[in-house]
Amino acid sequence: MMSRPNISAQLYARPTAFIxxxxxxxxxxxxxxxxxxxxxAWEVISKDAGKRTGQWxxxxxxxxxxxxxxxVDQATRLLAICAAATSPRPPLTLGxxxxxxxxxxxxxxxxxxxxxFSGGNADLGDAQTCASQARQMAAQGAAIIDLGGESTRPGAxxxxxxxxxxxxxxxxxxxxESGLILSLDTRKAAVMxxxxxxxxxxxxxxxxxxxxxxxxxxxxxxxxPIVLMHFPGSPQDPHSNDSYLDPLTDVYDWLEARIAAVVxxxxxxxxxxxxxxxxxxxxxxxxxxxxxxxxxxxxxxGVPLLLGAxxxxxxxxxxxxxPADQRLGGSLALALxxxxxxxxxxxxHDVYETxxxxxxxxxxxxxxxxxx
Numbered sequence: 280m281m282s283r284p285n286i287s288a289q290l291y292a293r294p295t296a297f298i299x300x301x302x303x304x305x306x307x308x309x310x311x312x313x314x315x316x317x318x319x320a321w322e323v324i325s326k327d328a329g330k331r332t333g334q335w336x337x338x339x340x341x342x343x344x345x346x347x348x349x350x351v352d353q354a355t356r357l358l359a360i361c362a363a364a365t366s367p368r369p370p371l372t373l374g375x376x377x378x379x380x381x382x383x384x385x386x387x388x389x390x391x392x393x394x395x396f397s398g399g400n401a402d403l404g405d406a407q408t409c410a411s412q413a414r415q416m417a418a419q420g421a422a423i424i425d426l427g428g429e430s431t432r433p434g435a436x437x438x439x440x441x442x443x444x445x446x447x448x449x450x451x452x453x454x455x456e457s458g459l460i461l462s463l464d465t466r467k468a469a470v471m472x473x474x475x476x477x478x479x480x481x482x483x484x485x486x487x488x489x490x491x492x493x494x495x496x497x498x499x500x501x502x503x504p505i506v507l508m509h510f511p512g513s514p515q516d517p518h519s520n521d522s523y524l525d526p527l528t529d530v531y532d533w534l535e536a537r538i539a540a541v542v543x544x545x546x547x548x549x550x551x552x553x554x555x556x557x558x559x560x561x562x563x564x565x566x567x568x569x570x571x572x573x574x575x576x577x578x579x580x581g582v583p584l585l586l587g588a589x590x591x592x593x594x595x596x597x598x599x600x601x602p603a604d605q606r607l608g609g610s611l612a613l614a615l616x617x618x619x620x621x622x623x624x625x626x627x628h629d630v631y632e633t634x635x636x637x638x639x640x641x642x643x644x645x646x647x648x649x650x651x
Contacts, residue, residue: 288333296318312364314382314621319339385627387423388427391446410454463483464485509530519560557571585623588617589627610627
């Protein structure tokens with residue numbers, strides 16, 4: 280008889296055993312978060328006192344019966360995770376626009392900083408030229424343009440909110456009538472408030488609304504989607520304190536708790552997007568790779584998943600310390616890994632190449648899902 284988790288264990292369910300198409304019969308596979316991926320099994324993970332204590336591979340057709348053998352609290356949690364992971368994600372509401380999440384969407388990074396880890400913007404201060412860069416990204420396949428006026432690389436200086444506003448606000452204003460979906464990569468309430476008023480649609484906060492005491496109120500008063508990113512350190516230093524007992528489930532627990540807190544504060548869950556924070560407080564390559572390998576686990580949070588791994592240090596660490604501008608191949612590998620595990624938004628520097636890779640991936644999925 281198959282063993283069972285300890286009654287004190289915290290349980291998790293990760294979709295796995297991905298299959299090309301759901302034509303093998305009802306009940307033998309599930310659709311992942313309403314997207315293009317289907318899977319045939321759940322990996323149940325147990326954790327006691329912060330340490331992983333067991334793993335079970337359960338066919339989807341047997342999951343309900345397997346849960347019925349568990350204590351009520353454990354069964355209730357697992358079934359809720361399964362329901363959240365398989366529920367379709369509604370389109371993002373962005374003012375008068377709506378963005379479907381049935382297929383992976385590219386978020387193009389437009390750094391309006393002189394000191395990004397991937398290189399500064401030579402046109403910083405020229406709003407019209409930066410706006411043209413945004414339009415070019417959209418033409419290349421970016422569904423969302425992510426504008427950032429402050430570097431959050433390790434060791435970067437924190438800049439005054441007025442300087443950050445001077446970098447981003449003119450570009451938002453120049454794109455106000457463009458029809459582009461604009462995301463604002465900031466952790467400062469004043470920048471959020473002014474950017475939303477100028478026409479930004481999404482707030483992407485690496486501090487998960489913890490850096491600025493006013494940020495939660497600003498987002499609550501709006502209708503915008505909010506990206507909550509995992510970081511293990513203090514809100515002032517998101518790269519500190521990278522100690523994990525089990526990186527995958529530790530990040531899951533943090534995001535689960537943060538989503539619950541934000542919902543309790545009045546932000547509807549339908550507005551929340553989760554980001555596991557690749558590279559943030561995760562200096563060990565293995566920690567980042569464990570999160571990438573288990574990425575499908577985060578669908579159990581019941582919100583869209585954003586993956587930002589473009590040009591990150593782990594790629595250099597796996598390719599003879601290649602500099603940031605020579606990490607395209609690794610960035611594409613991670614983008615496709617994210618798509619395979621159902622990530623709805625993939626944040627990248629190299630828009631054209633990523634969009635092309637995802638178009639080819641999408642062609643394969645469409646063909647697999649077309650009955651012969």
